[in-house]
Amino acid sequence: MSQLLTPVRIGRVVAPNRVLMAPMTRSRASEGGVVGDMTVTYYAQRAGAGLLITEGVFPSAWGKGYVNTPGIETEEQVAAWKKVTEAVHARGGRIFMQLMHCGRVSHPSLLNGQTPVAPSAIKPEGQAWTPVGQVDFETPRELNLEEIAGVVDDYRQATRRAIEAGFDGVELHAASGYLPEQFLSSGSNQRTDLYGGSVENRARFVLDVLDAMASEAGADRVGIKISPEMNYNSITDAAPEETYTYLVGQLREWNLAYLHVALFGNPAVDYHALLRPLFNGTYLIGSGLTQESAEKLLQDKKADAAVFGAPFLANPDLPERFRVGAELNAPDRSTFFAPPTAKGYIDYPALVPAEVY
Numbered sequence: 001m002s003q004l005l006t007p008v009r010i011g012r013v014v015a016p017n018r019v020l021m022a023p024m025t026r027s028r029a030s031e032g033g034v035v036g037d038m039t040v041t042y043y044a045q046r047a048g049a050g051l052l053i054t055e056g057v058f059p060s061a062w063g064k065g066y067v068n069t070p071g072i073e074t075e076e077q078v079a080a081w082k083k084v085t086e087a088v089h090a091r092g093g094r095i096f097m098q099l100m101h102c103g104r105v106s107h108p109s110l111l112n113g114q115t116p117v118a119p120s121a122i123k124p125e126g127q128a129w130t131p132v133g134q135v136d137f138e139t140p141r142e143l144n145l146e147e148i149a150g151v152v153d154d155y156r157q158a159t160r161r162a163i164e165a166g167f168d169g170v171e172l173h174a175a176s177g178y179l180p181e182q183f184l185s186s187g188s189n190q191r192t193d194l195y196g197g198s199v200e201n202r203a204r205f206v207l208d209v210l211d212a213m214a215s216e217a218g219a220d221r222v223g224i225k226i227s228p229e230m231n232y233n234s235i236t237d238a239a240p241e242e243t244y245t246y247l248v249g250q251l252r253e254w255n256l257a258y259l260h261v262a263l264f265g266n267p268a269v270d271y272h273a274l275l276r277p278l279f280n281g282t283y284l285i286g287s288g289l290t291q292e293s294a295e296k297l298l299q300d301k302k303a304d305a306a307v308f309g310a311p312f313l314a315n316p317d318l319p320e321r322f323r324v325g326a327e328l329n330a331p332d333r334s335t336f337f338a339p340p341t342a343k344g345y346i347d348y349p350a351l352v353p354a355e356v357y
């Protein structure tokens with residue numbers, strides 16, 4: 001029997017199936033970080049997911065790292081997100097907001113001329129996606145202790161606003177080389193104070209932020225995403241096995257909604273085998289999954305639910321397609337991050353033509 005289409009508890013939520021939608025940046029918000037009606041339609045079309053996780057959303061303007069990404073800082077942003085949660089709930093769905101602070105993976109042109117911030121002043125390789133196209137990253141400014149407390153508080157307030165906007169929970173984006181992973185990883189964190197050096201110190205920022213988020217939402221409405229050894233956005237760590245063993249071990253008693261582990265490439269360590277026994281809550285696996293591989297992971301008890309990115313982007317009714325064994329639409333990469341246009345966003349066909357939202 002299919003495990004993917006059975007219910008599962010995810011913190012305070014009961015998901016009717018284990019086919020979850022991964023957080024995916026789509027760069028279709030206004031310049032001011034406000035989502036529009038197309039975004040309401042996009043998430044409402046996908047409400048059949050066991051759980052929807054939004055694109056990365058900046059908790060405060062300092063956290064923005066890509067052109068046309070949304071925020072959850074101003075009244076206007078909150079009001080716009082409220083339309084999304086109402087539409088998803090009206091269609092029987094559940095939705096978490098992913099909080100994403102990009103740290104050094106940004107550019108002054110996205111930050112009103114300010115220098116991006118990071119644990120240490122170490123420039124990442126590569127380029128930022130800005131209003132004027134791709135531009136080389138710059139050397140970030142090191143956050144001082146007072147500013148770190150301020151950023152933690154930004155996550156706290158963003159969590160409060162996300163709950164106000166009707167979200168069922170929030171996910172901390174601690175993957176893909178953004179600010180939380182910049183603190184976690186030795187290559188981007190060379191601090192000598194209580195936020196750098198030992199693994200206990202490098203993990204402190206992530207734990208402080210989770211604590212702040214849990215204090216607003218309740219731990220059972222907070223999830224975390226990690227991606228050990230993804231090596232994206234120039235992130236490197238001298239001893240990732242030790243880093244993630246420590247971090248996940250610390251989370252054990254928190255009763256978080258979930259731990260989401262996305263692995264890319266072929267890490268030397270089998271992180272799922274390593275981390276799952278360390279965590280006592282709902283364990284989500286994502287990245288590169290197909291219906292068959294996800295089903296096998298669940299049958300083998302390697303995860304509690306499966307997270308789909310590109311397949312969900314291209315198939316608004318993915319769980320239904322799995323149920324009936326339908327063909328999948330292929331994702332069109334050229335429209336992943338298009339300027340605000342419906343093409344490749346809300347025009348992927350469903351098996352049964354959708355109502356108009």
Ligand SMILES: Cc1cc2nc3c(=O)[nH]c(=O)nc-3n(C[C@H](O)[C@H](O)[C@H](O)COP(=O)(O)O)c2cc1C
Pocket residue numbers: 022023024025026055056098100173175176225262286287288289307308309310311336337
């Ligand atoms: C267009 C696109 C945008 C993405 N943006 C985000 C993001 O904002 N936050 C995040 O945690 N991961 C992001 N990801 C990664 C996905 O969440 C997921 O981990 C990845 O796509 C692997 O899953 P898949 O093979 O099923 O697509 C993005 C992926 C895609 C394809």
